[in-house]
Structures are given as C-alpha cells and as structure tokens.
Amino acid sequence: MFTGIVEEMGSVVSLEKRDDMVMWDGSTGEGTELKVKADIMMDGAYLGCSICVSGVCLTATQLDEANQIFAVGLAPETLRKTNLGTLKEGSAVNLERASEIGGRNSGHFVQGHVDGTGTIVDKWVDEDSLFIKVEVPPSLLKYVVPKGFIAIDGTSLTVCEVDYVNNYFTFMLIEYTQKKIVVPLKEVGEQLNLEVDVLGKYAESALAAVTPRIEELEKEVGELKEMIKKLT
Template identity: 65%
Template sequence: MFTGIVEEMGTVVSLEERDDMPLWDGSTGVGTELVVEGNVVMDGAYLGCSICVSGVCLTATELEPDTNHFKVGLAPETLRKTYFSELKAGDAVNLERASEIGGRNSGHFVQGHVDGVGVVKERWIDEDSLCYQITVENPDILRYIVPKGFIAIDGTSLTVVDVNTEEKWFSFMLVEYTQKKIIIPGKQPGDKVNLEVDVLGKYSETALAALMPRLEALEAKVETLEKKLAQKE
C-alpha cells in the first residue's frame, strides 16, 4: 500500500525484453525488465520489497547499492494497463516506498494497481497553479472519478477538480510546491499518464451491488402487501 506522496523523481536506466528470465520450475522464459535509478527509495530497500514507479507497484528483483539502481520485472498485464512499454532510458519516473504500518498518510490509499491510461488533453496555468485536463476513453474508469474525489496520477495523490462524463475528461491542478516534486509538469498535450481510481469507490459499488437484489425483493414484498391491504379496505 502507498500514499501517493511521491518521495523522489527517479530515472529510467533501461527497459529491455529478455529471453532468459528464470521461472518457478527452473526453466527460462521471455519477460520485460526495467532498471531504475533512485536515491531515497534505496534506503531500506530489500529484495522482494515493493516500490511504486509512476503509479505501478513493482517488486524489486535486484538491488545495486553502489549505483542506486534497482531492477523490476514488468508482467504482461502491467504493460497492457500502463504506458510503460513506451519508457526509454533517461525518462523521469515518480518513486515511492511502501507505507509503514502506523505511519501518517498525507495522500490517500494507493494500491499501485493501475486501472488504465489517460491522455493529456489540455494544460494551462492559473496563477501559481498548473492545471491539466485528462481524457479517459474507458467508461469503467471514468465512473469512479468524481469532483473533489481522490485519484492517483502517475502515482501522485491528487484531487479531482471537474469531471465531464459526456466528453470523457476530468481535470486537476498542481500547487506550486507539488510542481517541483513530481514528473507530471513535464507532460504535454498528447502525453500519457497512469491512472488509479479510489479503491474505496470500487468496494462501495461491489457492496451496493450485493445489497440491491435484497432491497428490490423487499420493495416488491412491501408493494404486494400494500395492494392486499388496499383490497381489504
């Protein structure tokens, strides 16, 4: 679990597809490996630890303390849901270590499980704030995005400003302090961002979906009883 409060901006060292990735049965297979350089996230890092890279929870498979490099594997599902297949050496990425139990959370509950990709539609300045409008084509994502709700964009916990479901976009703003700490200000119209909606909204929807049949059945019974009572009167 993460908070969406980015600790540092790291740098992509390499992204390559390998055909010698070790599998559970001792054989080898094809896989994608990402190498990232980061300073803060290497403090306390250990093999198997989780590091959030631009919104994606990834497992450290190799650590190189001398160079502050760490390696992670990218599953096919990760490549399908994110823009990571387009990363190249030198690209900046947001980095955050996993949350400590009992620690403060200045953002929101971020799983690092990206729901999909958005595209920067517009970018403008409002006094000292930097504002963005993001297009989201997938309605399964858009229905969880609400004005003044939480959303993680490239792993950054942000507040939604406006939502237009007909035109399929939402907007957010970055205060002056945040602009200097994350990679989003470098995004221009046409660039992609990783999106993770508030998981509490998903849980609420699932709980309500389980409850609705019971409510509908109860309403039907009440309606039947009211009709019988009306007939007797």
C-alpha cells in the same frame, strides 16, 4: 501500501525484453525488465521490497548499490494496464517506497494497483497553479468524484471537476508539486496511470451484494399495495 507522496523522480536506465527469466520450476521464460536509477529508493532497499514506479507497485529483483540502480519485472498485465511499456531510456518516473506502519500519511491510501490510463487533453495555467484535463473511459470515470482522491502516476491528488457526459476530469498542481513529479513534463496526448480511491470500489461491491434483495423487496411492496387497493 503507499501514500501517493512522491519521494523522488528517478531516471529510466533501460526497458528491455529478456528471454532468460528464471521461472519457479527452473525453466526460462520471456519477460520485460525495467531498470531505474535513483537515490532515495536505494536507502533501505532489499531484494523483494516494493517500490511504487509512476503509480505501479513493483518488486525489486536486482539492486546495484554502486550505481544506485534497481531492477523490476513488468508482467504482461502491468504492460496492458499502465503506461510503463512506453518508457524510454532517460524517461523520468515518480518513485515512492512502501509506507511504514504507524507513519504519517500526507496523501491517501494508495495500493499501487493501477486501474487504467487516462489521456491528457488540455493543460492551462491559473496564476501559479497548473490545471490538467484528462479523458477517461466511462468504466473508470464512474469512480472519480469532485474533491475526491485519485492517484495519478503515483501522486496523491484531489479531483477538481468531473464531467460524466464528456468523460473527463480535471486536477491541479500547486507550484511546489509541479517541481517534484513527472506529470507537468507530459504533453497533451500522453497517458497517465490512474488508481481510483479503493473505497469507491468497495462501496460498489457491497451495494451490488444487497441490490438484488432491495429490488425484490420493492417488487413485493408494490404487489402488496396493489392487493390493498383491490380490497378497498
């Protein structure tokens, strides 16, 4: 679990396809490995620990403490759902260590399970704030609500406006945040990793379980009303 409060921006050392990834049975398979140079992330890091890389919860598979570099594996599902496959050497990424139980949470509960990506379609400045407009598929936008939480490239942010007809939402970054995360460095047309507030998905799941029964009861009530009308 993470808080969405980015601790530092790391720099991509390499993103490469490897054919020597050792599987559970000792055989080798093909996979993608990402290496990132960072300072804060190496403090207390251990093999198998979780690190949030631009919104994606990943497992540290190698630690090079001398050069302050950690490696993580990117599964095919991760590459399909996120923008990590577009990273290049030198790309900046948002980084956060897993949160400690009982610690302060200045953002919101972020799982690091990216739901999909959105595309930047506009950017503008309002005094010292930077506004960004993001186009999102309707299947994802339904979980986004005005003034609700959303994690963007791993950063806990507040939604400003939502347009469910034209499929976009906006958010803004205060002057302090602009200098601490990678989002302001991205241009119109680039992608952002998005994780919606998990509470919305749980609410939808719970409602889906009772909706058929509610519809059945409404039908029965309607039938009773018709019977009463005929009797009177």
